[in-house]
Amino acid sequence: MEKIFVKTPMKTYPIVFEEDFLALADMVIQQNLSGRKMCILADKNTAELYGQSVLSQLEKVASAVYFYDFPAGEMFKNLESIYHFYRFFQENHFDRKTVIFALGGGVCGDMAGFAAATYLRGIPFVQIPTTLLSQVDSSVGGKTGVDFNGTKNSIGAFYQPEFVYINTKTLETLPEREFAAGMAEVIKYGCILSNAFFTFLKEKKEDIKNMNHSVLCEMIRQCCLFKADVVSKDEKESGLREILNFGHTIGHGIETKMDFQLLHGECVALGMLAVLELGRNRKDVTKQQLEEVKNLLQYFKLPLFVKYNSVKAIYEQLFLDKKVKENKIGFVLPKGIGEVYTTSNVQKQEILNAIEFVVKA
Numbered sequence: 001m002e003k004i005f006v007k008t009p010m011k012t013y014p015i016v017f018e019e020d021f022l023a024l025a026d027m028v029i030q031q032n033l034s035g036r037k038m039c040i041l042a043d044k045n046t047a048e049l050y051g052q053s054v055l056s057q058l059e060k061v062a063s064a065v066y067f068y069d070f071p072a073g074e075m076f077k078n079l080e081s082i083y084h085f086y087r088f089f090q091e092n093h094f095d096r097k098t099v100i101f102a103l104g105g106g107v108c109g110d111m112a113g114f115a116a117a118t119y120l121r122g123i124p125f126v127q128i129p130t131t132l133l134s135q136v137d138s139s140v141g142g143k144t145g146v147d148f149n150g151t152k153n154s155i156g157a158f159y160q161p162e163f164v165y166i167n168t169k170t171l172e173t174l175p176e177r178e179f180a181a182g183m184a185e186v187i188k189y190g191c192i193l194s195n196a197f198f199t200f201l202k203e204k205k206e207d208i209k210n211m212n213h214s215v216l217c218e219m220i221r222q223c224c225l226f227k228a229d230v231v232s233k234d235e236k237e238s239g240l241r242e243i244l245n246f247g248h249t250i251g252h253g254i255e256t257k258m259d260f261q262l263l264h265g266e267c268v269a270l271g272m273l274a275v276l277e278l279g280r281n282r283k284d285v286t287k288q289q290l291e292e293v294k295n296l297l298q299y300f301k302l303p304l305f306v307k308y309n310s311v312k313a314i315y316e317q318l319f320l321d322k323k324v325k326e327n328k329i330g331f332v333l334p335k336g337i338g339e340v341y342t343t344s345n346v347q348k349q350e351i352l353n354a355i356e357f358v359v360k361a
């Protein structure tokens with residue numbers, strides 16, 4: 001069984017990579033979690049697709065297994081869903097030892113993690129991410145939470161799982177558009193941390209698109225290594241971890257202003273192009289480098305621009321982000337491909353030009 005370890009001051013835990021769910025019971029035993037009540041939380045889609053396989057594994061090692069499913073989608077990532085989780089936990093007398101299993105994408109993982117972090121001041125939970133985005137990003141690092149009153153992830157907690165179980169075969173049922181959205185985050189790692197990884201993605205793009213299993217595994221594993229490394233150095237985002245927000249500042253602005261019609265990853269793709277253009281104007285990025293990223297995003301059918309009538313409205317939206325401190329927007333800006341720096345010293349006109357690059361009336 002192949003493992004990567006995430007080391008944080010709060011906890012050290014493994015990420016395992018498998019091609020089925022058959023090793024799940026063993027992992028539960030290895031992590032000293034067997035013999036307890038266990039509860040699978042899944043959205044309707046992942047419940048239907050993978051609920052039974054996970055359930056049959058947990059039945060081997062649990063004192064009792066519970067199953068709770070909820071409607072899929074970002075619009076259900078709210079406190080009302082959490083309320084229903086708590087109700088279910090309480091009705092079934094879950095105690096401090098009960099283990100929660102989040103079976104699904106980032107929405108499920110973020111919510112299950114938050115419920116686990118707060119029920120009885122914290123009960124153990126396990127991440128079983130089933131989307132590309134959740135396998136390369138959201139399941140690793142311990143950020144949990146829900147949206148509140150139209151603001152994304154504004155209620156939450158840092159809370160690390162007991163382990164992360166990645167079954168890469170689950171990606172075979174993932175809709176193409178969701179897969180592409182995950183690829184935006186994958187490409188992000190290349191842009192911020194490794195030119196070599198970016199080159200790997202360029203060279204293997206056909207294999208990735210054709211879901212060549214060993215290439216996919218290598219790619220996901222490498223992303224987890226990147227994320228684990230960044231998170232290990234900065235669990236609570238006081239510095240280094242900010243680089244993971246590359247493309248997210250403008251991306252979030254677009255995401256919110258478009259009323260979440262675009263997927264998160266699609267907005268990240270747009271946000272990355274915008275800051276690459278900003279970097280090009282600063283002479284930190286060449287035209288060719290910008291084109292290379294653009295071509296790769298396009299290959300995975302990610303959007304290169306979006307139709308929206310007000311660049312200014314998106315600009316103003318940036319100041320409403322929870323990451324804005326004293327009216328200063330922190331930007332993660334590129335230096336070529338594979339290196340970034342953070343700064344809040346960015347002129348209004350530079351930002352407007354960057355937004356204009358990807359937002360067309």
Ligand SMILES: NC(=O)c1ccc[n+]([C@@H]2O[C@H](COP(=O)([O-])OP(=O)(O)OC[C@H]3O[C@@H](n4cnc5c(N)ncnc54)[C@H](O)[C@@H]3O)[C@@H](O)[C@H]2O)c1
Pocket residue numbers: 043044045046049072073074077104105106107108110130131132133134137138139140141142143144152153170171172173174175178181264
């Ligand atoms: N915690 C973090 O650090 C972090 C990082 C990035 C994103 N996020 C959050 O993650 C969320 C987005 O996650 P997501 O993109 O995984 O979305 P998601 O959880 O909504 O899943 C997308 C869709 O795919 C379906 N699905 C999931 N797995 C499937 C599979 N294997 N086969 C078929 N369908 C499947 C789901 O039912 C859903 O309809 C956002 O809420 C975002 O804020 C969190």
Ligand SMILES: [Zn+2]
Pocket residue numbers: 137185248264268
């Ligand atoms: Zn993201």
